[in-house]
Amino acid sequence: MAFPFQRHEPIRLAVPARTLSLSPEETADHRRLLASVPSPSAKSGEPGTYALRPSESPEQWCGSVADAARAVRRGELRKAVLARRIQMECDADIQPSVVLRRLAHTFPSAYLFSAFGLVGASPELLLAKRGRMVESRALAGTIRRGGDAESDRRLAAWLQESGKNQEEHRVLREAVLDALAPSTTWIEANERPEMLKLANVQHLMTRVRAELVADHPSFLRLAAMLHPTPAVCGWPRDKAYEVIERLEGWDRGLYGGALGWVDAKGDGCLCVTIRCAEIHGKNATMYVGNGIVADSDPKEELAETRAKLGAILPALIAP
Numbered sequence: 001m002a003f004p005f006q007r008h009e010p011i012r013l014a015v016p017a018r019t020l021s022l023s024p025e026e027t028a029d030h031r032r033l034l035a036s037v038p039s040p041s042a043k044s045g046e047p048g049t050y051a052l053r054p055s056e057s058p059e060q061w062c063g064s065v066a067d068a069a070r071a072v073r074r075g076e077l078r079k080a081v082l083a084r085r086i087q088m089e090c091d092a093d094i095q096p097s098v099v100l101r102r103l104a105h106t107f108p109s110a111y112l113f114s115a116f117g118l119v120g121a122s123p124e125l126l127l128a129k130r131g132r133m134v135e136s137r138a139l140a141g142t143i144r145r146g147g148d149a150e151s152d153r154r155l156a157a158w159l160q161e162s163g164k165n166q167e168e169h170r171v172l173r174e175a176v177l178d179a180l181a182p183s184t185t186w187i188e189a190n191e192r193p194e195m196l197k198l199a200n201v202q203h204l205m206t207r208v209r210a211e212l213v214a215d216h217p218s219f220l221r222l223a224a225m226l227h228p229t230p231a232v233c234g235w236p237r238d239k240a241y242e243v244i245e246r247l248e249g250w251d252r253g254l255y256g257g258a259l260g261w262v263d264a265k266g267d268g269c270l271c272v273t274i275r276c277a278e279i280h281g282k283n284a285t286m287y288v289g290n291g292i293v294a295d296s297d298p299k300e301e302l303a304e305t306r307a308k309l310g311a312i313l314p315a316l317i318a319p
């Protein structure tokens with residue numbers, strides 16, 4: 001099932017013909033499972049040439065970032081997330097299963113998905129529920145990986161101390177805790193953000209765990225309270241939607257939404273749909289966004305979108 005970015009759009013639901021559940025310890029099987037997904041037939045061939053084009057020029061997008069940062073400085077909102085779309089056209093059909101397998105290789109611990117035309121490897125957990133236990137993994141604040149252990153450590157230390165990134169993260173942490181707390185008997189979260197290190201970038205992360213009250217809202221209702229978090233939208237939510245509408249002006253569809261499963265017992269798991277692309281035959285649209293606060297610098301934000309694209313882009317391109 002998938003929630004689109006827009007709250008008024010209907011949730012998409014698919015009933016799987018077959019399900020297979022694996023424990024986290026069975027990662028090796030998970031890889032084996034993906035390896036068993038049939039490869040495209042030799043006849044259909046793999047793309048050999050790729051044409052890339054951003055839907056909006058980098059200059060245009062930087063202008064929008066500057067505009068959003070000014071709105072935050074004027075006190076209209078605390079944070080807005082602005083996204084970019086990168087279009088790719090190939091000379092043969094792109095096979096989602098091939099892209100997924102490449103993502104699984106580079107991002108083995110991510111939430112991998114290929115559903116409703118969207119393929120990706122998201123590091124962000126919106127909500128997981130088992131019985132009365134719930135969990136969320138909130139990410140905001142980003143820096144690239146260093147080329148060696150020392151520069152990587154220095155970049156991580158810089159991120160932990162960066163006022164701009166701390167503010168991006170604080171807004172998210174508060175929103176997630178405020179949304180869940182009224183439905184819980186206890187709720188815990190790390191005081192200071194941890195570092196989450198991925199192949200291409202590192203993020204500030206807050207892990208939230210909680211026990212729900214006996215008479216708790218359903219998994220879907222809880223997810224709908226959280227969605228969209230300030231990791232993909234901003235805060236206050238209504239004002240952030242307004243700024244996104246004005247500065248982006250395109251429909252995000254399932255990007256910035258949530259995707260996962262819910263079962264008959266009311267348990268489920270939904271990741272945030274980031275680090276992904278929509279695939280249609282020979283065409284793909286990649287999506288990438290950043291949290292914008294008062295001190296955001298457009299050029300640095302542009303570089304950050306390029307670092308984040310280092311997840312989905314290499315999975316689509318294998319010249």
Ligand SMILES: C=C(O[C@H]1C=CC=C(C(=O)O)[C@@H]1O)C(=O)O
Nearest residue numbers: 140141142231274288289290291
């Ligand atoms: C919205 C995206 O990332 C979010 C998740 C982690 C870090 C983010 C950031 O530092 O801006 C974004 O809030 C995206 O990758 O498209």
